[in-house]
Structures are given as C-alpha cells and as structure tokens.
Amino acid sequence: MKKPVLKKILTGLVAGLGLAATLSAQAADPFKVGFVYVGPIGDHGWSYQHDQGRLAVEKHFGDKVKTTYVENVPEGADAERVIRNLAKTGHDLIFTTSFGFMNPTLKVAKQFPKVTFEHATGYKQAKNVGTYISNTYEGRYVAGFVAAKVTKSNKIGYIASFPIPEVIRDINAVQMALNKYNPEAELKIIWVNSWFDPGKEADAANAMMDQGVDVILQHTDSPAAMQAADRRGVFAVGQASDMSSFGPKAHILSVVDEWSPFYIKRTQQVMDGTWKSEDHWGGMTEGEIVIPEFTNIPEEVATEAQAIIDAIKSGSFHPFTGPIKNQAGELKVAEGEILPHGEMASMSWYIEGVKGDIPK
16 A cells, blocks of 8 residues: 555544544533522521532532622623623533523523523513522511510511512511411511621621510521521521521521522423423422421421411412402402412512502
C-alpha cells in the first residue's frame, strides 16, 4: 500500500475516533439544572429549604444531573441578569424561587425557547415556563388554630414580608382559624419589607411582645423571631423549615416547605421530554407542606390540630371554604364553596376580622 493512501486511511481513522469520542462525551454530558434564590442558603428558612430540594435532586439522579445555584439575588434587574446567564451557560432547566423573579423569568424564557423554566409563587405561564407554589395556607390555618388555643393575651403577631398574594393569603388563613376558634383574638401585623433581615425580624418580634403578643408567626426567613420569642418566654411558629432548634421553649410548630418531590418530578419530566407548562399547587396531600411535630402545647390541642391536618389531607376540609367575607363585610365566597386557585393566586384583600390596610 502506498504511503499517501495509508496516511489518508490513518487520518480518517483518527478523525473518526475523534468524532466518536466527541459524540460520546456529548452523550455523557450531565443534564444541567439551575436554581435562583432570593436569600442566602443559610437563612434556615425559604432559600435554605429550596436548596434542600436541590440537594435531593443531586442525590436522586447522581452524575446524570449537575445543579447550580445563585443565592442572594435581588428581585429586579439583577435577577434578569442571573437568569439569563444560567440560560446562556447551557442549563436545561431553571427554577426561579421568588415572586419578584416572575417578569425577569418570562423575559429570559422568551429569549431562550429551548430552555425550560419553573417559577415559584407566580401566576404567569408561557410555553416553556411553568409555575409552582406550596399551599402554605394549609399550614398557616393549623398554626392559627394552635395560636387561638394557646394564647393567654388574645394577641397574635404576624411578621409579614411584602404585600404579595401569597403573604396576604396566609394572613387570611390565620385569621380564618382565629375567627372560628377564638373570635376574641386579635392579629397584629408588622410589615418589614424584606424576605430576610434578622435585625428587622427581631425588632418586629420585640415590638409585638412589648404590645402583649404571646404567639408570633412570620412570613420572613430567618429564625430571629423564634430566638427573640424564646428569650422572652412567648410562643412562635417556624417558617419554611423546622426551626424548633432555634427556640426550644418557644416553638409550637413549624410550617415546612418540602420541595424535593416536585423538583425531582419536574426534572425527570424535562429529561424525558414529557414536561408541560402548568400551574402546580402542592400541599399536605402531596407531602409538600409538612408539620413535623408539635411542641410545648397541651396534648389535646395537638390531637385536634392533627385532626385538622388529616381532614386537609383527605380533602374533607379546605381552609378557604365559604362563607367568607372581606373586611367590608361583603360576601366573597358563598357557603360551602371553595375559593378557586386562580383567585387565591391573585388575592389582594383581607378577610373579615383582619385589622389595618394592605400596604401599597
């Protein structure tokens, strides 16, 4: 065989082997999933719990999936930049985990139609954008029941973050439980305009306790309120994750967001090509809202609270079952009817019994 011919054959073999190696490497590339968090993963609340879901994805899929996260992302222009960067760097699926990421997510999704996006707590979908939320109002209702039973001062505190539908909805769920189980109890609300600010959260808790509040709930993400309550001998409810270790004497229950089942399911669907845009609501029935245990409360109160949980899980009880009136006494939900998810997703009104106005 002539050398030029042999050289061509060898060159072809090398090129073929190189192409095969390249294709093999491409085939072995892991599926990339990105997560965008509004707070630090060490907040022991909202972002921490989402990151536990991310870690569950890694554990479940092993080397088939590679995850990335970006923490402490402000809602607004910075969020759009971060989301776009994840899309540009080969991420196949991106979870954006705060209400204020909604419009930035939709904008980037339009620019990257082959990337799949999931947005938490929002209400706008697109062909490649789904939304998801946990039914935190189920846990808030149970917390409201327990607060109604254990308060001595009939003053319940609620540390609120921002006046978005999710927060308003959960305040209403607490008030509905108070209306039913202790109509004399008053819900005092302090808005801190932050998801995570331990200093503000502690200040709000102390201000409430100075006014006689003896049970504190929160829609903020640090354990600062739980710690403040523990120091001053009042009760508190943990937010998003189990906060019992931060206030052993104060803790009565925690409303825990368990994101792992949803994150694993949606990742698998995108990998399989079966994913479709949808508006997912997951609660106690799906194992996505969990109350791990009751502490520091009478056994009979814990038993009745568990009965409420069981009724929610079975579907025999829904916290937003009418009749429900707004602050002005106008009927919003007729007797026996359930407030539809669509209306809960855009809730911008207080129910009867809540004092004060929703901030603009």
